[in-house]
Amino acid sequence: MTTTVKLEADALQVYRSDKEVLSGISFSLSSSEVYALLGGNGAGKSTTLLSFLGFLPAAGGRVLVNGKDVSADHKAARAAIAYLPEAASLYEHLNAFENLRYFLQLAGRSEDSPALEAALDRVSLAPASRARRLKDYSKGMRQKVAIALAILRDTDILLLDEPTSGLDPSAIDEFHDLIRDLADTGKTILMVTHDVYGACQVADRIGLLRGGKLVGEFSAPTDGRIETETVHRAFSGRTVDTQLAV
């Protein structure tokens, strides 16, 4: 598989309510890569994702999706991206199938029932739950439906905003397996999180975001995962800002 740059932030600077929230961050993702943007509350993680979707204008620098400047064509960017917002972004009055159908219809796609079943199989949502309304779902089950939707949208790129917060450890493990699985089928995945352990477990690379600045970047060795201890020290501020490339 040839590696092409799917997402790129280039000296991206973003203001929200006259406050500089991102101060010139640069990073990029190639296809099949899982990139975790790690940072504390208010670091600017969600802001970064919204910038890729063209919801926040870049005051300086650019954001590119598939090599195209988002500010020039946010429609193309949104069509290429499946985005899971921070909150469980599905309808409680609908069951899993109805949720999938509704979002897909609005995205201009129609999928038959076997395709929906297949997607829900892939995220291993218990078949018995699928016809139940989401108000009875656990956070983990909702997250599965959301991922199933992303799979069905069949976009190259997934943006996930704190997808594991609120999940129990086994659900997190299951989720990470799914993410790795999707990356292996060619999806490019940018997830933001404040979970150091999870980021190390799933990401090919980790960017450390603090106060709107990218203060560190870590890559996994070719045959393993990023070492949690190193990232943890950097995250909790026990090391000086570095451009570490482990």
Add this chain to the structure above:
Amino acid sequence: MSATLTITTDEWRYWLRSKLALAVVALFVVILVGVSALTNLRIEAEAHEREHHQEVSEETFLDQPDRHPHRMVHYGHYVFRAPMPLAIFDPGLDAITGQTLFLEGHRQNSATFSASASSADLGGLSWLTPALMYQLFAPLLVILLGHGAIVREREAGTLPALLAQGLTGRRLVAGKLLALALFVTLLLVPVLISGVIALSAGERVLAAASLLGVYLVYLLIWVALTLLVSTLAENRATAIAVLAAAWLALTLVLPAAAVNTTTQTAPLAGKIETELTMLTEIRDLGDGHDVDDSVYNDVQASLLAEYGAASIEELDINIRGVLAQKAEADLTETLNVYADRRMAAEMRQSDRVSAHGWLTPTLAVAVASRTLAGTDLFHYHRFLRQAEALRINFVQGLNRAHAEALSYTDDINRNRDEASWERARIDASNWQVLDSFQYESASASDRVAGAQWSIAMLAAWIAVLTLLLAWAGGRLKP
């Protein structure tokens, strides 16, 4: 299916799955149907009752035996205003203006209410009309169903998900707008039924259709306002608070304030003072019963000249009847000046209140509604004028009979003995001067023209809110 329709359908699905929404809508519909049925029965009963009273009153007058003509002038006659067909939906001012007038010589009485209570009265609840249900309570229903339309998606996080899929804010708002527009259209089915009933009672399509139209626009104004707040609000609680405040202000506070400021800035002249000046003026007119009243010297002289008679006894005509006509005409002229002045002042006041419809669509729709139904102040005045035309007509008809069918000598000698009393009567066929009374409302097109300002106000409201909604939808962000 287009994205707009997909959103519309889902909104309906959301309502149908919400027990609270269903329960409240069902409750409203039950009350509305009940109020409509009872108002319909009440107005219909009143219509029959008044028609009956009118017939009886006319028969009684015409069936009077041979009498002295002036006794018939004082005997008098009742007229009744038949309710407008659309009064089954909006009785308007009818409930407070009176529908019965006692017509007699020398006076213009004020309208009163029919003596007998109507059979289908709601027991003190007759103020609750279908029109009021739509003006006051239907907006609450729109708020209940619509306040969360957009802000609910924001709170659930589905808004960013939808927008990130490429759905535009305007498209989302349009879908919700269509869902609510459909809802209020269905909510108007009872108005449509009232309209059809009114048509069968002789109402014109133009009036009934216009009435339906103004209520549709009115409810769409609430739909647009509700969606606007839902689009701009950060959370549901804010949306509800803002909309509840708007409902209170627009439906209750502002209309009441409009009435208060108008009665203060454009007060009607005090009834007692006006009546006193009027009475003074009338006293100077002379007494038509008194042939020797100096006021009538000129009339007497010219009559004598005209008939070449030396004394009033020699006249071929009964001067008492002639003077009665003259006195009634003079008196009526003065009474009409005051009546016109009072009605003009009332209209001015009413128009001033109506002008506040620029501030609140509830006032605009209320005014348009009763204008189109023909239950407004204008139509009340119309009734008074038609009744007065009938009154002066039959009183003068009797006075003419007095002048022509009864000799002066017989007339002045009527109290001498039994036989003289008998001679001072005229034939009962003279009572035919009384025309049958049939209240006539303004034509449907005149009523629509009368409502044009209120309709313009509603149009302005919906136009401004639609623009604001388009703007708010366009700036919708995750």
